[in-house]
Amino acid sequence: MSQLLDIAHCVLKKIDPYLLVKEYIQSVDLGGFKDMYVIGAGKGTARMAEAIEDHFGNEIKGGLIIIPENEKTPNLERINYTYASHPYPNSNGVDGAKKILEMANNASPGDLVISLISGGGSALMCLPVDGISLKEKIDTTSLLIKSGANINEINTVRKHISGIKGGFLAQAIYPARGINIVISDVIGDDLSTIASGPLSPDETTFKDAYSVLEKYELLDKVPTSVISYIQGNNPETIKSNSGVFDLIETTILANHQTVANFAKECCEANKLSAEILMADCSGECREKAADILWEINELNKVYIVAGEMTVTIKGKGMGGRNQEFVLACLNEIETNLKWEKFNILAIGTDGVDGICPQKIAGATANEGTLRAAKDAQLSMQTFLDNNDSFHFFEKTEGLVITGPTGTNLGDLMLIQRLG
Numbered sequence: 001m002s003q004l005l006d007i008a009h010c011v012l013k014k015i016d017p018y019l020l021v022k023e024y025i026q027s028v029d030l031g032g033f034k035d036m037y038v039i040g041a042g043k044g045t046a047r048m049a050e051a052i053e054d055h056f057g058n059e060i061k062g063g064l065i066i067i068p069e070n071e072k073t074p075n076l077e078r079i080n081y082t083y084a085s086h087p088y089p090n091s092n093g094v095d096g097a098k099k100i101l102e103m104a105n106n107a108s109p110g111d112l113v114i115s116l117i118s119g120g121g122s123a124l125m126c127l128p129v130d131g132i133s134l135k136e137k138i139d140t141t142s143l144l145i146k147s148g149a150n151i152n153e154i155n156t157v158r159k160h161i162s163g164i165k166g167g168f169l170a171q172a173i174y175p176a177r178g179i180n181i182v183i184s185d186v187i188g189d190d191l192s193t194i195a196s197g198p199l200s201p202d203e204t205t206f207k208d209a210y211s212v213l214e215k216y217e218l219l220d221k222v223p224t225s226v227i228s229y230i231q232g233n234n235p236e237t238i239k240s241n242s243g244v245f246d247l248i249e250t251t252i253l254a255n256h257q258t259v260a261n262f263a264k265e266c267c268e269a270n271k272l273s274a275e276i277l278m279a280d281c282s283g284e285c286r287e288k289a290a291d292i293l294w295e296i297n298e299l300n301k302v303y304i305v306a307g308e309m310t311v312t313i314k315g316k317g318m319g320g321r322n323q324e325f326v327l328a329c330l331n332e333i334e335t336n337l338k339w340e341k342f343n344i345l346a347i348g349t350d351g352v353d354g355i356c357p358q359k360i361a362g363a364t365a366n367e368g369t370l371r372a373a374k375d376a377q378l379s380m381q382t383f384l385d386n387n388d389s390f391h392f393f394e395k396t397e398g399l400v401i402t403g404p405t406g407t408n409l410g411d412l413m414l415i416q417r418l419g
Contacts, residue, residue, distance in 0.1 A: 001343050001366055003270060003272065003343075004343050004345040004414045004416065005345065007270065007302070008400075008412060009402075010270075011259060011262045011263050011349075011412060015254060015349065016406065017047035017048045017118065017253075017407050018048070019051075020048075020253045020254050021047075021052060021181065024181070024251065033177065034108065034110040034111050035061040035107075035108075036060050036112045036113075037063050037107060037112070037114070038052055038063030038065070038078075038079045038113075038114045038116065039064055039104065039113060039114070039116070039169075040115050040121070041067070041093075041097075041118075041120075041195065042116070042117055042118025042119055042120045042121035042183070042408065043067075043120035043404075043405075043406070044119070045117070046065065046074040046076075047074075047406045048183070050075055050076060052079070053076055053077065057078070058078070061078075062103070063078065063079035064099055064100055065082075066084050066092075066096040066097070066100070066125050067083060067084075068085070068404065069083045069085055069086075071083070082095070082099075084123075085124075086120050087123050087141070087145065088142065089134065093123065093124050093125060093126040094128070094134055096124075097125045097126055097127035100164070101127065101164055101168075104173045104176075107173055110176070112179065113177070114178075115169070115173075115199055117199065118182070118185070118195070118408055119184070119194070119410070120185075121195025121198070122155060122195045125164060125198065126162070127162055128161060129234070131225055131229055132223070136225050137161060140158075140161070140223065143222055144218070145313075146313045147217075148310050148311065148312030150282065150310055151186060152186070152190065153212045155192075155193045155196040155197070156204045156208050157209045157213065157226075157230075159197065159204065160205075160230060162196065165196035165198050165237075166192070166202040166237030167198070167202050167237055167238025167239075167245070168198065168238060169198035170238065170244050170245055171242070171244045173199070173244075173247075173248070174243070175247065178248040178249065179249050180200075180248055180250040181253060182251065182252045182253065183408065185255075185256075185308065186255075186308075187280045187308060189252050199250065200245075200250070201238060201239055201242065201245055202237035202239065203240065205236065206230050213227075213230075255410075256280060256307050257306070259412050260276045260304050260305075260306040261276070264276055267302050267304070273301045274301065275298075275301055275303055276304045277292065277295060277303045277304060278305055278306070279304075279306045281305050281306065281307030282307055282308060282310070284309065284311070285311055285321045285324050285325040286311075286328035286384060288309055288325070289325050289328035289332060290328065290336075293329055293333065299419030300416065302416050303414070303415045304412075304413070305413040306411065311387065313387050314385075314387060315386030315388060316386060316388075317386040317387045318354070318356050318390040319355075319389030319390040319391075319392075320348065320355070320356065320390075321353065322346035322347055322348055322353045322354075322361070322362030322413070323346070323354065323363040323389035323399075324354075325346045326345075326346050326365050326389070326393070327363070327365075327380060327389040327393070328384060329415070330365050330370060330380055339367075340418075341366070341417075341418035342366055342417045343366050343416040344365045344414070345364045345412075345413065345415075346411060347411065347412055348361055348408075349411065349412055350404070350408040351403055351404050352404070356390045359401070361402040361405075362400045362411075363389065363393045364400055365396075369396050372395075372396045372397070373395075373396055376395060376396070378392060378396070
C-alpha cells in the first residue's frame with residue numbers, strides 16, 4: 001500500500017498549480033496593456049496567483065482572489081485575497097464576488113484582466129441574484145448534491161440564480177481584454193461548467209434548470225423563491241453570440257487526463273507497470289466500482305482511473321465519493337471476485353472528500369482491511385446502505401489525510417491486484 005500512497009503524493013506534487021501556471025506564463029506574449037488586474041476563485045487559485053505575481057510583480061495594479069477557508073496564507077503582495085467556504089458558500093464569498101465584479105466593471109479599454117479559475121470556484125465566488133437569499137441558494141445546492149445530480153446539472157441551476165456566473169463576469173470585464181487561465185475539474189472540460197463558467201458562454205436555459213429540478217424531484221423541495229426566479233421573466237445567462245467574449249482568451253492548463261498521465265509517469269518512475277483505464281470516470285460510484293474491478297485482468301499492474309463520480313445520498317452517515325468507491329470495491333471483492341491480495345486507493349486531489357468530521361482526502365484498502373472488518377464484525381453493505389464510509393475506514397484505519405493540497409483536478413483512483 002505504501003507504493004500507491006507514494007504515487008498519489010508524487011501526482012499531487014506534479015499538479016501544483018504554481019508549477020503549471022509558471023510553465024505556461026513564461027511562453028505567453030500578452031502584448032501591450034495599460035493596467036493589469038488579477039481576479040479569480042477556486043481551490044487552486046492561490047498557487048496560481050503566486051505564480052502570476054512572481055512573474056509580473058509590480059506590473060499588477062491590483063487584484064482579488066477568493067480561496068477556501070483553512071488554506072495556508074498565500075505569499076502575495078499585489079493581489080488581495082479573501083477566504084470563503086466550500087462546498088456551501090458563505091457571506092465572505094458573496095462579499096468577495098461583489099468586489100470582483102466591481103473591479104471587472106471598472107476595468108477600461110486597454111486594460112488586461114487575468115482571471116484564475118479552478119474547481120471550487122462556483123461555491124467560493126457566490127453571488128445570488130436579487131430576490132434569492134444566500135441561505136436559499138445554499139439549500140438549493142445542498143438538495144442538488146444529495147440528490148445525486150452531476151456537476152453539470154448542479155451548475156446549470158446555480159448559473160441561473162447567480163449574478164456572476166454563466167458569463168456575467170465576462171460581461172463585466174468587457175471592453176477590457178481578458179486572459180482566462182483555467183484548471184479543470186470537470187469531465188470534458190466544459191468551460192461553461194468549470195466554476196459555473198463566469199467567463200464563458202452558457203447555452204443552458206432557465207428551462208434546462210427547471211428540468212434538472214424536475215428530474216431529481218426537487219420542485220417542491222427547493223425554496224419557492226428559486227422556482228419563482230427560474231420561471232420569471234429574468235435575464236438569461238450570456239450566450240455565445242454575445243460580443244463580450246471576443247476579447248476573452250481562455251487556456252485550460254490541466255484536467256483529469258493530466259492527473260492520469262502524471263500517475264502513469266510516477267508509477268513508471270517507481271518501476272511499476274501501469275495502465276490508464278480511464279480518465280473520464282463518472283456515474284454512481286458504487287456501480288462504477290464493480291464495473292472497473294471486472295476490467296482488471298493483469299496481476300501486479302497499477303490500473304489508473306481519474307474523473308469525478310457521484311453519490312446519491314440515502315443514508316445518514318458520513319463520507320465522500322472516494323471513500324464510498326473504495327468501500328464498494330471491498331464489498332465487490334468480498335462478495336464476488338474473491339481476490340486474495342490487492343491494493344486500492346482513491347483520493348480527491350483537493351484533499352477533501354465529501355462531508356466528514358475532519359478533512360479526509362479519501363481511503364485505502366487491501367486484504368488486511370477485509371480481515372479487520374471481519375474481526376470487528378463490520379458489515380460493508382450496512383455501511384454502504386447508510387452512506388457511512390467514513391466510519392468504516394475510521395474503524396479499519398484506512399482514511400487518507402493530506403490536508404488542503406492547493407489544487408483541484410477531480411479524483412484519482414489506483415487499483416492493483418497482486419499475485
